[in-house]
Amino acid sequence: MRIDVVTIFPDYLKVLDLSLIGRAADRGRLDLHVHDLRDHAHDRHRTVDDTPLGGGAGMVMKPDVWGEALDDVLAVDAPTGGRRVLIIPTPSGEVFTQRTAEDLAGADSLVFACGRYEGIDARVPDHYASRGVEVRELSIGDYVLNGGEVAAVVMIEAIARLLPGVLGNPESLLEESHSAAGLLEYPVHTRPTRWRDLEIDPVLLSGDHTRIARTRRDQAIARTVGRRPDMIARMDAADLDREDRAALATMGWAVPAGAPHPVPVRIRPATVHDAEALADLAARTFPDACGHVIDPEFIAQHIATNLVPGLFRTWVDDDRVDLVVAERLAPQSASQASSGTETAQTPIVPDLVGYAAVLREEPDAAGEPPTGIDPRPACVQARPGQVVGELSKVYVDSTMRGSGLAPALMSVVTQRAIDHGVSLLWLGTHITNKRAQKAYRRAGFRQVGTRTYNVGGQDAHDVVMIRRTGEGL
The missing domain is CATH 3.40.630.30 (Gcn5-related N-acetyltransferase (GNAT))
Known part of the structure; x- marks a missing residue:
């Protein structure tokens, strides 16, 4: 997968050089490119923003600067000429979820346009959508950040870890929070088995893998009921066995x-x-x-x-x-x-x-x-x-x-x-x-x-x- 990020703060994205994402890029699993938006601003001050038309507080990022930058990035052929998605992080976008990450992990190329100030002129996403580009305006939560870089990093990490060869153990994806199971992950523990008068469930030490799996499943259900009842309300009943249903009923569902x-x-x-x-x-x-x-x-x-x-x-x-x-x-x-x-x-x-x-x-x-x-x-x-x-x-x-x-x-x-x-x-x-x-x-x-x-x-x-x-x- 090729990932391009356009930003006025290219150094912000150096965090992606770390950990699993950086190693995946080194091994060629990811082709990561960061572009400075100001390279496409041609005045002496490399200006990328202006006052909002109609008045109002703050500044709006200029469509002509963004248009030139995105034209250049989008002109690069996507790997195998496949699916390319332009992603604009914005608090007014649709909510980015694990299902969104799974969908975008199937793309061949992603382009992130990181806005600042009051955002990017709204004609920019409209223009590219009208030209047949797949445009996704996405929000990582119901809050406002200073710019799209943090959101882009969050989304890139969530998407990239789903790609083949990025995680050392792909089975880690199966039981984690927000997986296809529709539950939060169960509590995890390691040695020592007793720490500050707190002990783990002895079932985890029993070696009985069937009982361990059932215990963890019940813990995941309990955690999801307590923290995210909205996820329980969306669970597919066809995926629930008799023990699941009994556990849910005891917990109020x-x-x-x-x-x-x-x-x-x-x-x-x-x-x-x-x-x-x-x-x-x-x-x-x-x-x-x-x-x-x-x-x-x-x-x-x-x-x-x-x-x-x-x-x-x-x-x-x-x-x-x-x-x-x-x-x-x-x-x-x-x-x-x-x-x-x-x-x-x-x-x-x-x-x-x-x-x-x-x-x-x-x-x-x-x-x-x-x-x-x-x-x-x-x-x-x-x-x-x-x-x-x-x-x-x-x-x-x-x-x-x-x-x-x-x-x-x-x-x-x-x-x-x-x-x-x-x-x-x-x-x-x-x-x-x-x-x-x-x-x-x-x-x-x-x-x-x-x-x-x-x-x-x-x-x-x-x-x-x-x-x-x-x-x-």
């Missing part, structure tokens, strides 16, 4: 069924204001568990009797119940979703898309268990002193199927149960619901038996699964 990108969500403790929406959500999602084997009238009876707003209000008020909900947020709430902060205004009708509940086997002052808790099956054997909890509900709206919300809800509600002393969790799921059983096994549950469960007057046959502290809970 989920992928609705068929959606091209993640959307902001929030997993939070339920409140009494959620009761009506929870009952509606329960009525929509409960049939997913056994609708194919239980007659509709029995399911309707179960919902009308058990999954009512009063139940959810009771659970919210009962300290022995951990009840969490997943709420889909408006796009403008993405920053709150990623940071975990509360929004200033709570919607009157929350858009609930999932919920989960754990009920602890603890009697109240009157000796009564929590409302709605199921009798513990005989196959669930508690050890002395263990606090037992029933994972009573994990349901996600059909629009969020496969979004990662179910494992995220399960993770949040089980952690809350642990924090409240639960050391043994059990659940029942219909014996034919293989999808749910597989999800529970991934979460660390194992089957210990079966039970018969009455749904609105009809018996259902459940698999019973448990999970203990020390077994991944």
Whole structure:
């Protein structure tokens, strides 16, 4: 690639002689030329600017000087006569991104016109564009510099490092920030493994490359969620696997069924204001568990009797119940979703898309268990002193199927149960619901038996699964 830079400060570009860019030029990977704009100013003072027409502060760089300079530079044949791009750094240009760098790395020749003062006369880019030259006016950020040289250096380095043979290890391009993965790079570490009482994740020392890759991916997701939620909102859903979706859902993003990108969500403790929406959500999602084997009238009876707003209000008020909900947020709430902060205004009708509940086997002052808790099956054997909890509900709206919300809800509600002393969790799921059983096994549950469960007057046959502290809970 040939790169030409036109500037009134040629020495400014000597920084490009350093490091990888300089070595690439020495090896012939880059053909770098710097031109002094003042060589094309023919008055005694080599003047390159004049006052703005129409008045105003500052000075504007003259089109006749720039025209002569660019005519000379553009007259040089591009390598192989291929694609040549005239780049004008300006704060009023389109934003230069990694995608821009990747595009320009495919050119054969780049010409940078570095303006100063109030900029280059606007007729200059218009003229060359009208003559068929590819012109790109680019900004490296929402701020103003004294001139285009700094921006040109930034863009040249970003572009040149993508060229074959410039980086020593081309694999470095695959995992870095703003790569095609759409994430910021994960935190990097080196020896010593312990420094000033700070230790690295022991997974990095395990030698288990699959676990290391997963840990780094999760760290990259977490960093991007915290620092650049706008990048999360642009991620291609097709590139996200099950673990990605679960990690994102825990951090405030989920992928609705068929959606091209993640959307902001929030997993939070339920409140009494959620009761009506929870009952509606329960009525929509409960049939997913056994609708194919239980007659509709029995399911309707179960919902009308058990999954009512009063139940959810009771659970919210009962300290022995951990009840969490997943709420889909408006796009403008993405920053709150990623940071975990509360929004200033709570919607009157929350858009609930999932919920989960754990009920602890603890009697109240009157000796009564929590409302709605199921009798513990005989196959669930508690050890002395263990606090037992029933994972009573994990349901996600059909629009969020496969979004990662179910494992995220399960993770949040089980952690809350642990924090409240639960050391043994059990659940029942219909014996034919293989999808749910597989999800529970991934979460660390194992089957210990079966039970018969009455749904609105009809018996259902459940698999019973448990999970203990020390077994991944």
